[in-house]
Amino acid sequence: MALDELYREVILDHYRNPRNRQPLGAPGAHADGHNPLCGDEISLDILVVDDTVTEVSIVGRGCSISQSSASMMSEAIKGKTRAEIAELTGRFKAMMDIDTEGDAGLDPDRPGSVLGDLEALQGVRKFPVRIKCANLAWTTLEEALGEAK
Amino acid sequence: MTNLSHLRRDFPILRREVEGHPVIFLDSAASAQKPIPVLDAMDRFYRSQYANVHRGAYRLSQEATELYEDARRRVARFINAGSPDEIIFTKGTTTALNGLSSSWGYDHLEAGDRIVLSMMEHHANVVPWQLVAKRTGAELVYVPLTTGYDIDLDALRSTIDSRVKIVSLTGMSNVLGTIPPMQQISDIVRAQSEAVLIVDGAQLVPHVEVDVQTLGADFLAFSAHKMLGPTGIGVLWGKPELLEEMEPWEGGGEMISTVDLYESTWAPVPQKFEAGTPPIAEAIGLAAAVHYLEEIGMNAIRSHDLDLTEYALHRLGEVPDLVQYGPTDIKSRGGVVSFTLGDVHPHDIATILDSRGISVRAGHHCAKPLMADLGVTATARASFHVYNGRDDVDALIEGLHEARSLFGLSEG
Numbered sequence A: 001m002a003l004d005e006l007y008r009e010v011i012l013d014h015y016r017n018p019r020n021r022q023p024l025g026a027p028g029a030h031a032d033g034h035n036p037l038c039g040d041e042i043s044l045d046i047l048v049v050d051d052t053v054t055e056v057s058i059v060g061r062g063c064s065i066s067q068s069s070a071s072m073m074s075e076a077i078k079g080k081t082r083a084e085i086a087e088l089t090g091r092f093k094a095m096m097d098i099d100t101e102g103d104a105g106l107d108p109d110r111p112g113s114v115l116g117d118l119e120a121l122q123g124v125r126k127f128p129v130r131i132k133c134a135n136l137a138w139t140t141l142e143e144a145l146g147e148a149k
Numbered sequence B: 001m002t003n004l005s006h007l008r009r010d011f012p013i014l015r016r017e018v019e020g021h022p023v024i025f026l027d028s029a030a031s032a033q034k035p036i037p038v039l040d041a042m043d044r045f046y047r048s049q050y051a052n053v054h055r056g057a058y059r060l061s062q063e064a065t066e067l068y069e070d071a072r073r074r075v076a077r078f079i080n081a082g083s084p085d086e087i088i089f090t091k092g093t094t095t096a097l098n099g100l101s102s103s104w105g106y107d108h109l110e111a112g113d114r115i116v117l118s119m120m121e122h123h124a125n126v127v128p129w130q131l132v133a134k135r136t137g138a139e140l141v142y143v144p145l146t147t148g149y150d151i152d153l154d155a156l157r158s159t160i161d162s163r164v165k166i167v168s169l170t171g172m173s174n175v176l177g178t179i180p181p182m183q184q185i186s187d188i189v190r191a192q193s194e195a196v197l198i199v200d201g202a203q204l205v206p207h208v209e210v211d212v213q214t215l216g217a218d219f220l221a222f223s224a225h226k227m228l229g230p231t232g233i234g235v236l237w238g239k240p241e242l243l244e245e246m247e248p249w250e251g252g253g254e255m256i257s258t259v260d261l262y263e264s265t266w267a268p269v270p271q272k273f274e275a276g277t278p279p280i281a282e283a284i285g286l287a288a289a290v291h292y293l294e295e296i297g298m299n300a301i302r303s304h305d306l307d308l309t310e311y312a313l314h315r316l317g318e319v320p321d322l323v324q325y326g327p328t329d330i331k332s333r334g335g336v337v338s339f340t341l342g343d344v345h346p347h348d349i350a351t352i353l354d355s356r357g358i359s360v361r362a363g364h365h366c367a368k369p370l371m372a373d374l375g376v377t378a379t380a381r382a383s384f385h386v387y388n389g390r391d392d393v394d395a396l397i398e399g400l401h402e403a404r405s406l407f408g409l410s411e412g
């Protein structure tokens, strides 16, 4: 197992300098995520205006994978519509799915362009016990989007 | 220095490789590996001796019953119980503590009574007491730890009074390795209350010679799987007069004397507490594990643990950014070391070590109250048993240096 495929620089950067930690400007939808096995925690607030996520606030505690995934997700979803986010979530989860062949989660035409930094998390798939960590923010996001209805 | 490295060949799993590395198993506090004599005893039983116990009038059942009761005698001798009847086979420590809380606890607690625990208990010695506290209106009181990570005896003295009916404490912390001074604790409990003293021996019994005549406890619970034995079986030892008085917490076959439509009477202790078909092969495996430990000698195991722990603490002390959690006095701790490493999360530490074939535990170790008390959400933990050596500690240290470098922590 190649550890340097897991602990990419971008991941460590997001882990140490998580983005979008500031509280929302206006009350939005909230969801908490937590992984009882390892204690990773995520608290997510989003503001949805006309079907578009206009603001994201995300804070948490946990391992580099869960926290960097949360930070990168917060950047990736800002300004996106629900439909775009659903697509993004689908791609991310496919990227994390051990059963997906090759890079099926990634955009075949312009690799790297859809998930952006998030693609750095590809390596997690080789470490099955850590997939849950990477997915935590995304599962929490689905809950928050449900709240925002 | 006690060298037990010749024992490694008794553990077939240690010949396995993970990702091209030999297995370096440093998670025995979660569950220990099994030596060939344990595997063989269980295999032999299933292949050539198997039948249910206490039931058949036929030869096989009679033999199985003898093996099962032999196991009880062996365990009784191992902890120096007064009689094999003081040994109740349960599914494990968790089941034993739940049995105690729901039977002894429920029958002896009233609103306003107190149950005293320490801040370093495993959830198995916390949640059962929360359940019975809720049902009875009793109150839980936690004794704090000293800055040296041991039970604060002054705080204990000021906590124990006539309201306290149950004191339930770990014999050895699965996170800190602390082995609290149980006889002293027992003296305090006896002098200041009528409470029963329960010892969670899940970590203690596999590593330290325990003599229930001098331990100072009324009940002792432990699990076979942490003492080189199989899963699915553990032991509740109790003082005979208390076991006599205690009601069963489960009903069914094997535990009755007479059964009428609306009422039944109980079989004598210990059958009273062993409803249903017991874990027979597991009892036989446990007996083989006890025999194996006795052959090595619990004193040799203790000095091996101390040697490894001292070495590990020394080597860990050389790793920059590493913080250890546990007593500095080596004599009051067992073979468990918990630590954090800068901002490298314990899970990341575990993943990095795993890629070198090293198994350590990362997380809250089923001791969330303690984690909160320590001000951390998780630690990494390495723990030892007879098959570990200084070379395993060296491999751990190398892995930690790799973790530091992957996370870009600077030297010195």
Ligand SMILES: Cc1ncc(COP(=O)(O)O)c(C=O)c1O
Pocket (backbone or CB within 6 Å): B029, B030, B092, B093, B094, B095, B122, B124, B125, B170, B172, B173, B174, B200, B202, B203, B223, B225, B234, B366
């Ligand atoms: C101190 C302590 N108590 C209780 C338990 C629970 O033991 P079991 O899971 O075998 O019932 C453990 C095991 O993790 C432990 O370390």
